[in-house]
Amino acid sequence: MTDTAPRPTLEAVAARAGVSRATVSRVVNGGDGVRDILVERVRKAVEELGYVPNQAARSLVTRRHDAIAVVVAEPETRVFADPFFALQLRGISKELTAHDNQLVLLLTEGRDDHARVGRYLAGGHVDGALVFSLHLDDPLPELIQRAGVPTVFGGRPGWSGDRRGVVYVDSDNRGGARDAVRHLAGLGRTRIAHITGALDQTSAVDRLDGYRDVMVDADPRLIAEADFTPAGGERAMRELLDRCPDVDAVFAANDLTASGALRVLRETGRRVPDDVAVIGFDDMLPVAEQTDPPLTTVRQDIEEMGRLMARLLLRGLDRGTPQEGVGGTPSSVVLPTTLVRRASA
Amino acid sequence: MTDTAPRPTLEAVAARAGVSRATVSRVVNGGDGVRDILVERVRKAVEELGYVPNQAARSLVTRRHDAIAVVVAEPETRVFADPFFALQLRGISKELTAHDNQLVLLLTEGRDDHARVGRYLAGGHVDGALVFSLHLDDPLPELIQRAGVPTVFGGRPGWSGDRRGVVYVDSDNRGGARDAVRHLAGLGRTRIAHITGALDQTSAVDRLDGYRDVMVDADPRLIAEADFTPAGGERAMRELLDRCPDVDAVFAANDLTASGALRVLRETGRRVPDDVAVIGFDDMLPVAEQTDPPLTTVRQDIEEMGRLMARLLLRGLDRGTPQEGVGGTPSSVVLPTTLVRRASA
Numbered sequence: 001m002t003d004t005a006p007r008p009t010l011e012a013v014a015a016r017a018g019v020s021r022a023t024v025s026r027v028v029n030g031g032d033g034v035r036d037i038l039v040e041r042v043r044k045a046v047e048e049l050g051y052v053p054n055q056a057a058r059s060l061v062t063r064r065h066d067a068i069a070v071v072v073a074e075p076e077t078r079v080f081a082d083p084f085f086a087l088q089l090r091g092i093s094k095e096l097t098a099h100d101n102q103l104v105l106l107l108t109e110g111r112d113d114h115a116r117v118g119r120y121l122a123g124g125h126v127d128g129a130l131v132f133s134l135h136l137d138d139p140l141p142e143l144i145q146r147a148g149v150p151t152v153f154g155g156r157p158g159w160s161g162d163r164r165g166v167v168y169v170d171s172d173n174r175g176g177a178r179d180a181v182r183h184l185a186g187l188g189r190t191r192i193a194h195i196t197g198a199l200d201q202t203s204a205v206d207r208l209d210g211y212r213d214v215m216v217d218a219d220p221r222l223i224a225e226a227d228f229t230p231a232g233g234e235r236a237m238r239e240l241l242d243r244c245p246d247v248d249a250v251f252a253a254n255d256l257t258a259s260g261a262l263r264v265l266r267e268t269g270r271r272v273p274d275d276v277a278v279i280g281f282d283d284m285l286p287v288a289e290q291t292d293p294p295l296t297t298v299r300q301d302i303e304e305m306g307r308l309m310a311r312l313l314l315r316g317l318d319r320g321t322p323q324e325g326v327g328g329t330p331s332s333v334v335l336p337t338t339l340v341r342r343a344s345a
Numbered sequence: 346m347t348d349t350a351p352r353p354t355l356e357a358v359a360a361r362a363g364v365s366r367a368t369v370s371r372v373v374n375g376g377d378g379v380r381d382i383l384v385e386r387v388r389k390a391v392e393e394l395g396y397v398p399n400q401a402a403r404s405l406v407t408r409r410h411d412a413i414a415v416v417v418a419e420p421e422t423r424v425f426a427d428p429f430f431a432l433q434l435r436g437i438s439k440e441l442t443a444h445d446n447q448l449v450l451l452l453t454e455g456r457d458d459h460a461r462v463g464r465y466l467a468g469g470h471v472d473g474a475l476v477f478s479l480h481l482d483d484p485l486p487e488l489i490q491r492a493g494v495p496t497v498f499g500g501r502p503g504w505s506g507d508r509r510g511v512v513y514v515d516s517d518n519r520g521g522a523r524d525a526v527r528h529l530a531g532l533g534r535t536r537i538a539h540i541t542g543a544l545d546q547t548s549a550v551d552r553l554d555g556y557r558d559v560m561v562d563a564d565p566r567l568i569a570e571a572d573f574t575p576a577g578g579e580r581a582m583r584e585l586l587d588r589c590p591d592v593d594a595v596f597a598a599n600d601l602t603a604s605g606a607l608r609v610l611r612e613t614g615r616r617v618p619d620d621v622a623v624i625g626f627d628d629m630l631p632v633a634e635q636t637d638p639p640l641t642t643v644r645q646d647i648e649e650m651g652r653l654m655a656r657l658l659l660r661g662l663d664r665g666t667p668q669e670g671v672g673g674t675p676s677s678v679v680l681p682t683t684l685v686r687r688a689s690a
Contacts, residue, residue, distance in 0.1 A: 065465075065468065065470070066461070066464075067465055067468075067470075076434065076435065076438045076448075077435065080425070080431035080434070080435075086425040089421065089425070089452070090421065090422065090425075093421045093452055093453075093454060094454065097453070097454040097458060100461060102451060102458075102461050102462065102464075102465045103421075103451070103452045103453075104449055104450070104451060104465070105449070105450035105451075105452055106447060106448070106449060106450075107434070107438055107448040107450055108438075108442070108448075109438060109439065109442040113442055113447075116411070116445060116447050117447065119411075119447075120410075120412055120447045120449070123410060123412075123470075125410070125412075125468075125470040
């Protein structure tokens with residue numbers, strides 16, 4: 001068995017050039033998508049160190065793994081408790097499997113683990129990433145950008161950094177919220193409350209904005225903050241009844257929140273929809289059909305969102321320009337929503 | 346930027362030697378755990394091809410990824426529908442996170458995708474694998490063995506091949522089943538039926554064996570086959586009532602199956618436990634507490650099983666002999682079960 005003296009590694013080049021391993025990889029393999037100034041720095045480091053990219057390393061960085069990472073920016077307990085994620089994963093799984101790509105779900109206990117997720121993404125184990133349920137102050141988007149992994153986001157990312165090349169799939173959260181509140185107003189309701197989602201997520205902010213679009217002079221006491229969970233919906237509904245006993249309608253940020261609100265309304269002897277009309281968001285089945293009464297809600301096609309995320313990513317990888325659409329313009333997609341009428345409003 | 350002529354790759358050596366990439370890796374990095382005859386073949390191929398393991402390739406094969414794959418040999422729809430998997434994953438996730446290892450969940454649509462999972466495992470993306478819910482004719486164990494990835498199984502694997510070095514964590518399924526059936530007999534029941542789990546899984550076979558240990562001369566019509574799902578439990582209970590209307594007790598292979606059986610008993614006007622006593626297996630919460638009446642069941646600590654699987658794997662990786670215990674003997678663990686009495690028996 002033969003062996004040689006240690007040779008400079010990709011890591012050493014990255015350290016010398018002050019760039020990520022992924023950036024070195026891309027330069028060594030053609031330099032696509034790397035700024036000229038960085039390409040120059042990497043080339044200088046390569047020459048200074050006498051780095052020789054070899055076949056194994058090249059295949060390591062150029063070969064397709066036919067594997068796509070999925071990152072849900074929530075603790076694994078939440079991923080398994082909220083059917084939203086199962087539905088989105090179902091769409092993703094179907095699409096990836098149809099293209100013989102492996103779905104690699106990276107689970108965490110919480111935000112403290114996101115640096116480790118970033119390291120895995122940067123480690124060359126997947127061809128791209130699908131990321132959803134981002135929260136505003138999450139370090140994940142930056143870690144992903146540094147990892148240099150082609151990514152499609154589920155839901156419009158809310159961070160304020162450089163958004164060039166960011167591709168996402170979202171629902172028309174603001175338009176859907178407007179439809180819900182208009183429907184409640186059309187029923188003659190005047191004290192229409194809103195229970196928000198987690199306001200560090202753009203979907204919650206957009207739904208609140210849609211509510212405000214219609215309720216331009218809304219009594220601020222009619223807005224109660226929650227977090228997309230049934231327990232959050234219960235707490236917020238109690239607050240609302242406490243502050244505004246005359247509330248006659250509620251638009252809840254999602255169906256799980258609405259189910260919690262319905263429970264509190266029933267406990268406190270309010271009839272739905274006679275005393276208080278309620279509308280949710282998602283049309284999550286069987287939840288929305290099994291509430292008492294069955295829930296009027298804003299439907300978004302969650303499984304289709306997952307499928308579309310996967311399709312956009314795979315198409316981008318095939319074209320070699322994973323984060324940009326035809327002609328270099330980002331190809332994000334915003335899907336329409338529809339109001340589904342059941343008994344609650 | 347410099348570059349060299351193509352050099353022989355690890356793959357070329359593997360092809361020449363007629364062994365897997367993983368075997369070449371292990372030989373090149375010390376040869377531990379590879380049969381002498383294979384070591385010789387690899388060394389010959391290395392010399393003939395002039396293969397030079399380089400730093401990058403070495404780090405590729407020796408470096409710890411601090412990532413562990415989890416493979417559930419079920420379609421992703423089942424993974425998200427059956428709380429058993431969420432619980433086992435919870436235990437795994439807690440343990441891996443405590444050791445700063447990334448949980449990499451490989452989801453599939455079904456058995457046709459297991460070859461792809463094998464490829465991912467062989468691709469050097471993880472340090473080890475945790476595999477559960479194996480079915481008898483599943484190609485996965487062989488694919489994993491070929492991939493050369495240290496593995497701990499959840500549940501005793503049932504395949505008939507070489508089992509040396511196989512490490513698993515299981516519950517005492519047979520002993521737990523015996524406890525359940527003895528309890529029913531102790532209540533004076535004489536027509537005790539069993540609804541089985543999926544009989545291509547060892548857990549189901551072991552529970553059936555435990556039933557037979559106690560009911561040595563059982564009427565074969567008292568055994569109905571199901572598949573660990575509520576719908577399967579309903580079907581099997583209808584069969585049983587049809588064949589043996591005098592059945593006075595049922596031991597179901599798990600709590601979900603028992604919940605289906607309870608529904609059918611209620612529909613057909615049987616009182617539980619007065620007319621028919623029912624016992625499940627798992628003590629899956631909240632299922633077991635929310636059935637009508639609450640379910641007497643055999644408790645296994647599913648989350649602890651997951652935690653233990655992860656712990657055994659990580660310990661093995663630290664020792665460098667991931668599949669063997671101290672002194673070379675396999676260190677599989679079988680956890681005890683306990684009967685939890687509620688209202689149904």
